[in-house]
Amino acid sequence: MVRLRQHGHFVLGDIAVRCYEYRSKRTYDERDIRRAAQVFADFRLDPGDVIEVQVPPYRERDDQDPEERGRADWRERVASWMYWHARDKHQLERPHEERDDNWQRIGVGGMPGELTWEEFIAASSGSRRSIGNTRPLELVTRSDSGPFLPRAYADLLDRWEQVTEEIVAKARICSRCRAQGPRWGAWRTPSPLGYITLCPPCSGATFQRYTGHLRGVLYESARTRSTRADGYLCPMCAETRAPVWDHCYDRGYVRGPLCGSCNTCEGKSPAHYFLRDKEGSALHLLECCGCLERRTLPARYHAALARMHLEATERHLIRSRRCRREPRVENIELDHGAYRFELSCWWHDARWPKTVTVVEAAMLVREFVDQAFADAQSNAVVPAPRAASDNPSPGWPRETP
Incomplete structure (x- = not known):
């Protein structure tokens, strides 16, 4: 689904098969499927004609150019699998004070750190790791210098890179103003015929602004x-079409239209992530008139705010001094009127319990809502009932072939 949103295709080897949508169902043209199948039926490998796969040096994600991050690169992808297992092995076999960056260095046999090829394959068994919907690890052979792949298959993966980058580049172009958008499909918006690309200004000109005319209306109403x-x-997000009505599950009132990404984030992502990292989350939750009148939030956000409070304030002691690092909070349980948390500090291998009562959590919720309400008043965006609007829905733009 992520790739369909990014570029609207299913890439099989070096064949890009376009996905179509009709009446909310996704499908493919059978001619495209048969063409891809024929290419694979005619594909031949020479086991004796191989090339060495050089593992690229390790790069921190933050050091990468955002434009390069996520680019189709099969060597980088195979290397990332290796570095992941090399790091895990390094950390599991050493206490914290002995850990270093040796797992990032290419060692014996072309493998990172102290990872061996046999350990890597054993750790990867059962996984569905694929590139271009093919399984590269099943074709790798080994020597003392490093891993090898059949030349024909490596050429296929090179063509996969080229085809993927071509369809990504095409999908980044706004279908109206032809501006280029982000790599990961932030401008992609669903339509009755599938995803199209619209930049935020063009989306704002294409779709209506929601003015709260269903505020106070029950989600189940006619x-x-x-x-x-x-x-x-x-x-x-103010960037894409909103195909669904979001509502408060506790009180049943409509909160407003949301795009699929924002709706999934509110409903399925961890509640603390939605509150902390999603801009406008508090105001959106207060679009429920029941929550707004009581100055509260749905129940699942109470534990989330207690967690956020502990992350901001709770620290363990190191030789009578407070640790400066934010603890990790896990194992949230509601038991006998209290939220019970387990906190840990990865850097010092420390663990300790903490309890926040339901009453204390409710007070944190009230403080959070009051602050959001004050911010909304200062910005003149306090939720208020509006008259119903009968503006017709605008027509859909067509995506340029």
């Missing part, structure tokens, strides 16, 4: 069912 959401711009 009025909600008769009002389409897909003509509105998502009010949270």
Whole structure:
């Protein structure tokens, strides 16, 4: 699904098969499937004609150019699998004070750190690691110098890189103004015929702005069912179409239209992530008139705010001094009127429990809502009832072939 949003294709080897959508169902042209199948049926490998696979040097994600991050590169992908297992082995076999960056260096046999090829294959067994929907690890052979792949297969993966980059480049272009967008499909928005690319200004000009005309209306009401959401711009990201109505599960009131990404983030991502990292999350939750009147949030956000409070304030002691690092919080349980957390510090191998009562969590929620309410008042965006709007949904732009 991530790749379909990014470029709208299923890449099989070096063949890009386009995905189509009709009546909310995704499908492929059978002629494209048969063409891809024929290419694989005719594909031949010479086991004796191989090339050495040089493992690229390790690079921190933050050191990479954002434009290069995520680029189709089969060598980088295979290397990332190796570095992942090399790091795990390094950390499992050493106490914290003896850990270093040796796992990032290429060692004996072309493998990073002290990882051996046999350990790498054993750790990778059962995984569905693929490139271009093919399994490279099943074709790798070994020598003392490093891993080898059949030349024909390596050439296939090189063509996979080229084909993938071509369809990504095409999918980044706004179908209206022809501006180039981000690599990972942030400008891609669903339409009745599949994903199209629209930059934020063009999306704002294409879709209506939601003005709160369903505020206070129950999600299960006939009025909600008769009002389409897909003509509105998502009010949270303000970048793409909002195909669904989001609502408060605790009180049943409509909160507004959301795009698929923002709706999934609110409903399925960890609650603390939505509150902390999603801009406008508090105001969106307060679009529920029940939560707004009570100055509270749905129940699942109470534990999240307690967790965020502990991350910001709780620290363990090291020789009578507070550790400066933020603890990791896990194992949240609600038991006898209290949220029970387990906190840990990876750097000092410390673990300790902490309890936040339901009453204390409710107070944290009230403080959070009051602050969000004050910020909304200062910015003149306090939720307020609006008159119903009968503006027709705008027409869909067509994606340029």
